[in-house]
Structures are given as structure tokens and as C-alpha cells.
Amino acid sequence: MRHLPDTMPATAPVPVVNQDPADYRKALSCFATGVTVVTTRWQDSDWGMTCNSFSSVSLEPRLVLWSIRKAASSLEAFTQSGGFTVNVLSQPQQALARQFATGDMAARFANVPVQRQAGDRLRLSESLAWFDCSLHQLVDAGDHHIVIGQVQDFGWRDAAALGFWRSQFGQFQVAP
Numbered sequence: 001m002r003h004l005p006d007t008m009p010a011t012a013p014v015p016v017v018n019q020d021p022a023d024y025r026k027a028l029s030c031f032a033t034g035v036t037v038v039t040t041r042w043q044d045s046d047w048g049m050t051c052n053s054f055s056s057v058s059l060e061p062r063l064v065l066w067s068i069r070k071a072a073s074s075l076e077a078f079t080q081s082g083g084f085t086v087n088v089l090s091q092p093q094q095a096l097a098r099q100f101a102t103g104d105m106a107a108r109f110a111n112v113p114v115q116r117q118a119g120d121r122l123r124l125s126e127s128l129a130w131f132d133c134s135l136h137q138l139v140d141a142g143d144h145h146i147v148i149g150q151v152q153d154f155g156w157r158d159a160a161a162l163g164f165w166r167s168q169f170g171q172f173q174v175a176p
């Protein structure tokens, strides 16, 4: 049996053959994902941003993760507020993916149907699924922080998911 070391060795520089950052981003974009809008409530304001780095981590306990760019204007809100809600976008919500990626928070939430949850965070009403989380752990990772949340409540409905692949929005199709 192979045992993993208790501590990871210090990161050693790894030679990378292809140094082209644009090409690296293109390669990453080949991984198809869904799209979410993550929301939080901090300093009496609502915060929201589009995010496709969402992933499930653990079923027991229920942990999920996403990563936030350290340069994001909402970094403090998401790392200091103690929790967040992940809204998985449905296909009719495609416009929201762009709306929540730029502009100030008032513009992002303008005319968006929402419900305020018990913990005060907003949930986007027409989402396909939602996960309301308390902040479990923050992991420093290069130019991002990995945000790990413990799911406190969740819901879902049967509708078409918004997909994101090679920098384009689309829909998932069931293979013939």
C-alpha cells in the first residue's frame, strides 16, 4: 500500500514546455462547465459574481468549493462575510452570466428576481439549483483563493442548465 506524506513538499519549479498564457487559457476552456452566480451579504450590501470554478468536494460533510481572483473587487466581501450562496444558472438566465461579471453591484442585481434567505443572502429566483453555505475554509492558491463552503441548505428543480465551453455559453445535449 502506498502512503501519502503527512506534509506536502515545498513547491519546486516545474519546467513548462508551452509558455503561451493565451494558449494555456484556451486549453483550460476546453473543460466544459456549468455557470453559477455566487452571492453574499456584507456590510449591509448585496454582492454577486459569475463563477464557473464551482465544484463539489465532499458529500459527508457537505462541502463545495469555488475560487476567487485575489484582484476581484468583491474579494473582501466573500472572504469576510462568513458565507455565500451558489446559484446554478439555468439556460434562460444566460444574460445574468455577463451581468454578474462586470459593473457595480447595483447594476448586477438590477431587475433580477431574487429571494432573501433567512441568513440575509440573496438567492436568484430562477436558478436551476442553489447551495447556501457557511464559510468552511480559505486556501491561498496562486492568484486566487479557494473558497470552501459547508452546505447549510440547498434546492434544485428540473430545468435546462446553462453551459460554458471554450468561452461561449451554450446548452448541454444528451448524447444519442
Ligand SMILES: Cc1cc2nc3c(=O)[nH]c(=O)nc-3n(C[C@H](O)[C@H](O)[C@H](O)COP(=O)(O)O)c2cc1C
Binding pocket: 035, 048, 049, 050, 051, 052, 053, 054, 066, 067, 068, 069, 071, 072, 073, 074, 097, 098, 100, 101, 102, 103, 164
Ligand atoms: C463564465 C464566467 C465564469 C467566471 N468564473 C470566475 C471564477 O470562477 N472565479 C473568479 O474569480 N472570477 C470568475 N469570473 C470573473 C468574475 O465574474 C469577474 O471577474 C468579477 O465579477 C469582476 O468583478 P470586479 O471587476 O468587481 O472584480 C467569471 C466570469 C465569467 C463570465
